[in-house]
Amino acid sequence: MKQLSTGPGASSPRSALEVAGVIATGGLHLVLVHAFSARAVFIAVSIAAWSSYIAARLWKYPGCLLVWGFSRRGLRDTLTATTAVTILAAAVLAIIARYQNTLSLQWHMLPLLLLYPIWGLVQQFLVQALVAANLKRAGPFKSSTGLVTPICSLLFGIVHLPDLRLAMCTFLLGLVFTPIYLKWRNLWPLGLYHGWLGVLFYFWVLRRDPWSEVLGRL
Numbered sequence: 001m002k003q004l005s006t007g008p009g010a011s012s013p014r015s016a017l018e019v020a021g022v023i024a025t026g027g028l029h030l031v032l033v034h035a036f037s038a039r040a041v042f043i044a045v046s047i048a049a050w051s052s053y054i055a056a057r058l059w060k061y062p063g064c065l066l067v068w069g070f071s072r073r074g075l076r077d078t079l080t081a082t083t084a085v086t087i088l089a090a091a092v093l094a095i096i097a098r099y100q101n102t103l104s105l106q107w108h109m110l111p112l113l114l115l116y117p118i119w120g121l122v123q124q125f126l127v128q129a130l131v132a133a134n135l136k137r138a139g140p141f142k143s144s145t146g147l148v149t150p151i152c153s154l155l156f157g158i159v160h161l162p163d164l165r166l167a168m169c170t171f172l173l174g175l176v177f178t179p180i181y182l183k184w185r186n187l188w189p190l191g192l193y194h195g196w197l198g199v200l201f202y203f204w205v206l207r208r209d210p211w212s213e214v215l216g217r218l
Helices: 012-035 039-060 064-068 075-100 109-137 145-159 164-184 188-205 210-215
Strands: none
Touching (some): 012 109, 039 064, 039 109, 039 210, 064 109, 075 164, 075 188, 109 188, 109 210, 145 164, 164 188
């Protein structure tokens, strides 16, 4: 096995290409989802493309999963921090839903609570492991979580435009999750809670059903 230092992010050209790939994925999101309403196609293509990239890197560098955060290292600390954040965020969403008279449980929420974390994990991998971690290794941002965090959060929010509420929510999520990731380097809780909060936000705040939106266009 090669040393971890030769794995993901060790090469500046590769780091730049990874960041560019994430930005291109964001651009594809704006085109397929907002221009053509092809959310299911975008999700399927993104998961397939980035899963292939992970598999290729894993074949060459068996230690890359540990470097990226697909491991048990830092899991307990990350889980503790993100659980506290998620409980607070869910309480805020419940208050908003109560005010909007949208506080309810629907059966579509159950499969989404099981499936959405997979998509949440992919997004956190892109934002944290490929953008935040790579930026933190770059010259002007080296070892500066305070600079990397708002940049990643802003990019994450912009991708979710033109819905200002969704963009603001994902921006705030990035502000909290990015420093947690950079401190403990574990993706699992981030993906899980990203998915769960996403389900609550869509149903309770946006009054939208992602399950129907995706399956209704297949």
